[in-house]
Amino acid sequence: MSKETCQSIFFKGVRDAAPFLLVVGPFSVLFGVVATEAGLTIIETVSFSLAVIAGAAQFAALQLMVEDAPTVIALISALAVNLRMAMYSAALTPHLGAAPLWHRALAAYFIVDQSYGLSSLRFEQYPDWSLSQRLAYFWGTVAPICPFWALFTYVGAVIGEELPPWLALDFALPICFLAIIMPMLRTRAHVAAAIVSVFAALIFSFLPYNLGLLVAGLLGMITGAEVERRSDLTQESR
Amino acid sequence: METTTIWTVIILLGLGSYAMRFLFIGIVGDRPLPPWLLRHLRYTAVAILPGLVTPLVVWPEATGGQPDPARLGAALVTVLVGWITKNVLAAIFCGAATLYFLLYLTT
Numbered sequence: 001m002s003k004e005t006c007q008s009i010f011f012k013g014v015r016d017a018a019p020f021l022l023v024v025g026p027f028s029v030l031f032g033v034v035a036t037e038a039g040l041t042i043i044e045t046v047s048f049s050l051a052v053i054a055g056a057a058q059f060a061a062l063q064l065m066v067e068d069a070p071t072v073i074a075l076i077s078a079l080a081v082n083l084r085m086a087m088y089s090a091a092l093t094p095h096l097g098a099a100p101l102w103h104r105a106l107a108a109y110f111i112v113d114q115s116y117g118l119s120s121l122r123f124e125q126y127p128d129w130s131l132s133q134r135l136a137y138f139w140g141t142v143a144p145i146c147p148f149w150a151l152f153t154y155v156g157a158v159i160g161e162e163l164p165p166w167l168a169l170d171f172a173l174p175i176c177f178l179a180i181i182m183p184m185l186r187t188r189a190h191v192a193a194a195i196v197s198v199f200a201a202l203i204f205s206f207l208p209y210n211l212g213l214l215v216a217g218l219l220g221m222i223t224g225a226e227v228e229r230r231s232d233l234t235q236e237s238r
Numbered sequence: 239m240e241t242t243t244i245w246t247v248i249i250l251l252g253l254g255s256y257a258m259r260f261l262f263i264g265i266v267g268d269r270p271l272p273p274w275l276l277r278h279l280r281y282t283a284v285a286i287l288p289g290l291v292t293p294l295v296v297w298p299e300a301t302g303g304q305p306d307p308a309r310l311g312a313a314l315v316t317v318l319v320g321w322i323t324k325n326v327l328a329a330i331f332c333g334a335a336t337l338y339f340l341l342y343l344t345t
Contacts, residue, residue: 019326019327020326022327022330023330038239039239040239040244044241044244044245044248047248048248050252051248051249051251051252051253051255052248052251052252052255053255054255056290057251057255058251061247061251063299065239065243065244065247066239071243071246071247074247075247075250075251075254078247078251079251079254079255079258081290082251082254082255082258083258084282084283084286084287084290085255085258085259086258086259086261086262087279087282087286088259088282088283089258089259089260089261089262089263089264090261090262090263090266090271090275090279090282091279091280091282091283092262092263093262093263093266093271094270094271094276096263097263097266097269101264104260104263104264105260105264107263108256108259108260108263108264109256109259111259111263113287116283117283120283171298171300171309171312171337172334174291174294174295174298174309174313175312175313175316175329175330175333175334175337176330177287177290177291177294178291178295178313178316178317178320178329178333179316179320179326179327179329179330179333180287180326181283181284181287181288181291181320182316182317182320182321182324182326182329183320183324183325183326184283184284184287185284185321189281190281190284193281193284193285194284194285194288195288196285197284197285197286197287197288197289197292198288198289198292200289201288201289201290201292201293202292202293202296205293205297212289212293213286213289213290216285216286216288216289217282217285217286217289218285219285220281220284220285220286220288220289221278221279221281221282221285222278223281223285224278224280224281224284224285225274225277225278225280225281228277228280228281229277
């Protein structure tokens, strides 16, 4: 077991996650602005961020509501975008699954791109961390992100007025996601999964309800797993 | 937009999102998962995020879904800087700088 205290590991999580506030902040401000402009009240807008805590899904749902799509379609699409949360949950389970139920139920609410991404990276890096050290790290990554997601949504909703279009804040999300992805590409299997996902997302974009994203995700996962299995086999035969 | 519709979406989307987050960590718990499943789960993030971001880069909504040189250029720089430095903030900074520079040139 690592000798680091839970407190120092918690702050390691805070330090790792804090830079993401630079991208989460503007993004949630943007959601606040866009949502109020679409006709939501401040309370509705902030409730949205508190209930869902997932930018892409919130924007997807909002977009479809603005287009007057059936409520069912808006829900299915946004949940499809959010299906990755189930995958994050599954990926964290081997690391945090031994925690008490109440703790898991609470942590589940705070599974977001950043807490999952950073936690799974560090848990692989420090396999000797105990359960409480892992939980400390997880909550460390949550602390500088999730409260501000709601807070900055509120700021955006209050601003309410149009941000100058030259800011092109629409592109904050793609740039952030791209920047998050690149350090993840540690092995050939990761690169293969990402490349397949990119092309599958384009090829299957004709599918309705964001199903193209699910197809891309599944194909990417299968590719990554298969490349890993084959390179393991090659290593064993040497 | 009707208030009822808005609250229906907020509440059901919130519950649905929570259910997906809770599914494995809450219900499956620490029962060991089969190796083939873990092998697939290792690639969830690198499989989903590129698929999520690619259409946003190629067909940005801000330009009505038309490919846009400024956004494509910014994405390319972000990927290159991220690949070389493995530094998230450096990649974001260079990507944003490229975006504003190209938007300034093209408008």
